[in-house]
Amino acid sequence: MQIQENISLKKYNTFGIDVKARYFIELKNEEQIEEIFSSEVNPDKRFILGGGSNILFTKNYEGLILKNSIPGINKLTEDSNEVLIEAGAGVIWQDLVNYCVRNNYWGIENLSIIPGTVGAAPIQNIGAYGQELKNMFHSLTGYDLFKKVKKTYIKEDCQFGYRDSIFKNSLKGNFLITSVQLNLSKRPNPILSYQHVKDEIDKRNMKNPTIAQISDIICDIRNNKLPNPSKIGNAGSFFKNPEMSENTFMHLKKDFEDIKGYKTESGNVKISAGWLIEKCGWKGKRKGDVASFEKQALILVNYGNATGKEVLEFAEEVKKSVKEKFGILLIEEINII
Ligand SMILES: Cc1cc2nc3c(=O)[nH]c(=O)nc-3n(C[C@H](O)[C@H](O)[C@H](O)COP(=O)(O)OP(=O)(O)OC[C@H]3O[C@@H](n4cnc5c(N)ncnc54)[C@H](O)[C@@H]3O)c2cc1C
Incomplete structure (x- = not known):
C-alpha cells in the first residue's frame, strides 16, 4: 500500500483548488482497508474522496485522504423484468450509466453525465431531470471506520431525502462505501416528467424514445447549460x-x-x-x-x-x-x- 505525503489535491477536486493533503492513499481493493485497520496508518483525521466534484477545499488537509478507486461492474441477479447490478465505489458514475444504456437497463439514464464516482452517489442521493438515485437503489456495502467492521445498508436504512442521506448526517465521514447495488428495469421505463426533456423529445419527433436517445438528450441539455469542470x-x-x-x-x-x-x-x-x-x-x-x-x-x-x-x-x-x-x-x- 503506497502512502503519499504532502501532495497537491488540485487534480482531485473539480473546483481546481490547490491545497495539499498530509497523507494520501488510493484504495483499489478492500484488502487495503483491512491493511489500514491493522497498520499504523490510522490518523484521527481522515476524509473519503471520490471524484471531488461535490467538495470545496478551503485549506490544506492535515490528515489522511482515502481516495476511493475500487473498480468493477457485475450483474448479481436477473429475471425477465429486472436486473441487480453491483458497481465498485470507485467506478466513474458515467461508466456505469454507459454500461446500463448499452444493455438497456432502465433507471439511471436521466442521471447521465453527473460527475463523480458510484460510491458518492448515495451520499447526497444524486438527482436530476425527474430522477433520483433512491428510486433504483437496492443497497450498499462498506466499512464502519470506527468499529472497523463491514456492513450492508439496505435502502430503508439510508434515510434518503432531497440531496440527503444518513451518510451526510449521523454517519458523516464514518462509513466508507465500497460497492453499491442498483435494481434496474429490463422493460422500457422512460421518465419524461421534466418539461425540458419533454420539449426536446417533441422537437426531435420521437414517439417512443430509446434509453440511448433519452441519455443523449440529457447530455445535450446539460452540456448546453452547465460549465464543464475540465475547462472551468x-x-x-x-x-x-x-x-x-x-x-x-x-x-x-x-x-x-x-x-x-x-x-x-x-x-x-x-x-x-x-x-x-x-x-x-x-x-x-x-x-x-x-x-x-x-x-x-x-x-x-x-x-x-x-x-x-x-x-x-x-x-x-x-x-x-x-x-x-x-x-x-x-x-x-x-x-x-
Ligand atoms: C458540473 C457538475 C454538475 C453536477 N450535477 C449534479 C446533478 O445534476 N445532481 C447531483 O445530485 N449532483 C450533481 N453534481 C454534484 C456531484 O457530481 C455529485 O454529488 C457526485 O455524486 C459527487 O461524486 P464524487 O465522487 O465527486 O464525490 P466527492 O465530491 O469526492 O465526495 C462527495 C461526498 O461524498 C463522500 N464520499 C465520496 N465517496 C465516498 C465513499 N466511497 N464512501 C463514503 N463517502 C464517500 C465524500 O467524503 C464527500 O462527503 C454536479 C457536479 C458538477 C461538477
Whole structure:
C-alpha cells in the first residue's frame, strides 16, 4: 500500500483548488482497508474522496485522504423484468450509466453525465431531470471506520431525502462505501416528467424514445447549460433549492409575483435557488477568479486561481443578499472541508 505525503489535491477536486493533503492513499481493493485497520496508518483525521466534484477545499488537509478507486461492474441477479447490478465505489458514475444504456437497463439514464464516482452517489442521493438515485437503489456495502467492521445498508436504512442521506448526517465521514447495488428495469421505463426533456423529445419527433436517445438528450441539455469542470472549475449547484410550506410560498408570491414553485412529494413547495440568486443580481458577476456562472447563477465557478476561502467568501455574500431580499437562508449542497 503506497502512502503519499504532502501532495497537491488540485487534480482531485473539480473546483481546481490547490491545497495539499498530509497523507494520501488510493484504495483499489478492500484488502487495503483491512491493511489500514491493522497498520499504523490510522490518523484521527481522515476524509473519503471520490471524484471531488461535490467538495470545496478551503485549506490544506492535515490528515489522511482515502481516495476511493475500487473498480468493477457485475450483474448479481436477473429475471425477465429486472436486473441487480453491483458497481465498485470507485467506478466513474458515467461508466456505469454507459454500461446500463448499452444493455438497456432502465433507471439511471436521466442521471447521465453527473460527475463523480458510484460510491458518492448515495451520499447526497444524486438527482436530476425527474430522477433520483433512491428510486433504483437496492443497497450498499462498506466499512464502519470506527468499529472497523463491514456492513450492508439496505435502502430503508439510508434515510434518503432531497440531496440527503444518513451518510451526510449521523454517519458523516464514518462509513466508507465500497460497492453499491442498483435494481434496474429490463422493460422500457422512460421518465419524461421534466418539461425540458419533454420539449426536446417533441422537437426531435420521437414517439417512443430509446434509453440511448433519452441519455443523449440529457447530455445535450446539460452540456448546453452547465460549465464543464475540465475547462472551468466548479462543483455543480453550490446550494440546495429551498423547500417551504405552501403557506410561506403564497406569502412570498405576493411580493414576488414571478417566483415559481414546484410541489414536492411531501406537499411542500420547492423554489429555485438559482432564481433567487439571479434576482439578487449575482448571475455572471465575478470577483477575482470567483463568479456566479453566466448561464446558471446557482453554480459558482473558479476561473483559474481562486482559493477555497475566496469561493467561500463569495458564497457567503450570495447567501447574505438572498437572506436580505427574500428572508430565505440558503443551505450549501456541497461539502466544505
Ligand atoms: C458540473 C457538475 C454538475 C453536477 N450535477 C449534479 C446533478 O445534476 N445532481 C447531483 O445530485 N449532483 C450533481 N453534481 C454534484 C456531484 O457530481 C455529485 O454529488 C457526485 O455524486 C459527487 O461524486 P464524487 O465522487 O465527486 O464525490 P466527492 O465530491 O469526492 O465526495 C462527495 C461526498 O461524498 C463522500 N464520499 C465520496 N465517496 C465516498 C465513499 N466511497 N464512501 C463514503 N463517502 C464517500 C465524500 O467524503 C464527500 O462527503 C454536479 C457536479 C458538477 C461538477
